[in-house]
Amino acid sequence: MHWTLRMAPAALLLTAVAACNEPPTTGAELTRTGTAEAEAACIKLVDQNNGHTGGYVTSSEFSQAGSTVMLSDRDGTSWRCLASNDGTVEDLAVTNG
Numbered sequence: 001m002h003w004t005l006r007m008a009p010a011a012l013l014l015t016a017v018a019a020c021n022e023p024p025t026t027g028a029e030l031t032r033t034g035t036a037e038a039e040a041a042c043i044k045l046v047d048q049n050n051g052h053t054g055g056y057v058t059s060s061e062f063s064q065a066g067s068t069v070m071l072s073d074r075d076g077t078s079w080r081c082l083a084s085n086d087g088t089v090e091d092l093a094v095t096n097g
Contacts, residue, residue, distance in 0.1 A: 034060025034067030037087030042069040045089050046079050055079070066090065 032039070039057050046055035054074030061068045062085070069081040082091040 031059045031061075032057060033062040034069050034083075035062060035085045035087070038067035038081075038083035038085055039069050041083050041087040041089050042071055042079075042081035042092070045081065045092050046071050046073055049092070050075070070095075 034057075039060055043055045043057065047053045050073050052074070055071050056073075057069055058072050058078075059070045066082055066084045069083060071079040071081060073079070078095045080091075080093050080095050081089060083089045
């Protein structure tokens with residue numbers, strides 16, 4: 001019984017470390033108010049630029065003028081995408097190397 005309780009924190013730590021390379025799914029790191037159309041268009045363009053799939057939204061912000069979508073790709077590069085709310089991408093830029 002005592003062994004199980006001592007191992008629980010180590011198991012939680014290993015799980016947290018293993019999840020570092022996974023797309024975020026909940027919590028403060030995932031604020032999404034942009035439209036689904038804008039997010040989908042931005043993911044598609046990031047994937048096209050990379051030549052492979054694996055782009056995912058880290059956050060998005062809706063405004064009447066359009067949505068700002070922040071993304072990451074499977075290589076760890078961060079992207080900023082500006083798209084109209086109907087899904088037309090206006091700008092895509094790398095925000096880190």
